[in-house]
Amino acid sequence: DQQVKQNSPSLSVQEGRISILNCDYTNSMFDYFLWYKKYPAEGPTFLISISSIKDKNEDGRFTVFLNKSAKHLSLHIVPSQPGDSAVYFCAGRQGGSEKLVFGKGTKLTVNP
């Protein structure tokens, strides 16, 4: 059972426009969500997180929105830059657990 779903394997946007990456989850016990960015041949890098008690968290060009009733979160990147081209992973953590559950990732390509 896939608890964290990233239904779009890839996304392509133009430089300067908004990138929206989506993530759905099924486990209502998740209380914390994270986004990671991964370049080829490198380890994932933490990007931004959000607690389930919030519906929005912003850090520079990156904003994560959480809709608990829909069990949906999204990552917005504005404006998108070519250096943002990477695979983005969404992850959820169940309260009291040490483990993160990752989605399969979305490959973002930002075209100059």
Place this chain on the structure above:
Amino acid sequence: DVKVTQSSRYLVKRTGEKVFLECVQDMDHENMFWYRQDPGLGLRLIYFSYDVKMKEKGDIPEGYSVSREKKERFSLILESASTNQTSMYLCASRERPRTDTQYFGPGTRLTVL
């Protein structure tokens, strides 16, 4: 800055060999994790460790074991490597209880021939 290092970036082994993947973190983190990443499958947890000498199976532990004799070091062991263990292996650490963020190493690309 948190630093997580892995002993090798690329490794080639033969079927049946015993393989050791080493991970070291320099931030005195309690929790450490081993994942593998495969195309289309995302990151899957193999094992994790709460603290020294403590370990727990993740989602795909079969064919793997781990060792944590010192807080800073977490080893992943493939007792008898098989071709289906060809993958990117990622180590991560996390400081408890202050943060839920896991910090990853650069990864080891293992090829089993």
